[in-house]
Structures are given as C-alpha cells and as structure tokens.
Amino acid sequence: MVDVVDAFICGLERPLILWLLQEKPRHGYELLKELKRLTGQKLKPSTLYPFLYWLEDEGFVVGEWVRRGRRELKYYSLTEKGRVLLLKVRELFNKPIREVIADLLSATGKE
Secondary structure, eight states: OOOHHHHHHHHHHHHHHHHHHHHSOEEHHHHHHHHHHHHSSOOOHHHHHHHHHHHHHTTSEEEEEEEETTEEEEEEEEOHHHHHHHHHHHHHHHSTHHHHHHHHHHOOSOO
16 A cells, blocks of 8 residues: 555655755755655655656756765756746745645644
C-alpha cells in the first residue's frame, strides 16, 4: 500500500528542488540532505538525478563541475529560464490552493 505522506511529499519534491537551487548553487548530495531535513523523507538519488538532468537539458539549470580536494562535484544553479519556472510555480501556490494549504497546516486534528 502507498504511504500517503510519502506520496504527498513526492509531489512537493520538484518545487522544493527549484527553490533550493535559487538560494545558491548546490550539488546532488547536498540537495538530498536538504530535502531530507526539510521534509523528513529520504529522496532516492534515482529520483533526483534524472530530474536534475532534465532541468539541465531543458535549460532551467546549469551544471558546473568544481574540484573539492580529490573529488569533483557538479553544482547546479538556476538559469534565468529556471527562475521564470520557479516564479510560475510560486504563482500556482499563491492561487486559492494557498488558503487550503494554510487551513490544512493550521488544523489541530480535532473534528
């Protein structure tokens, strides 16, 4: 059976990735750690990396290899096209669903 919380969080992963990348350039492992911290759910690398590659192929992010000691890490940052996409996602969340989410978050669990 599908875990309802996991399914709900799964729907928020992509907007959260965009939001995290607009804060500063990040590498994949850093994104995985930050998503775990924010949601309490562990995102699989097999979910994150294909999405990052797609974002890069579509021009929403740009990746840059950076040497850290003996390792090279690929840091992703939003392009202007990516910022526009994030703005559209924010506009979506600012529509009436925002009120529904606010009400959901303020619920005390009492019926």
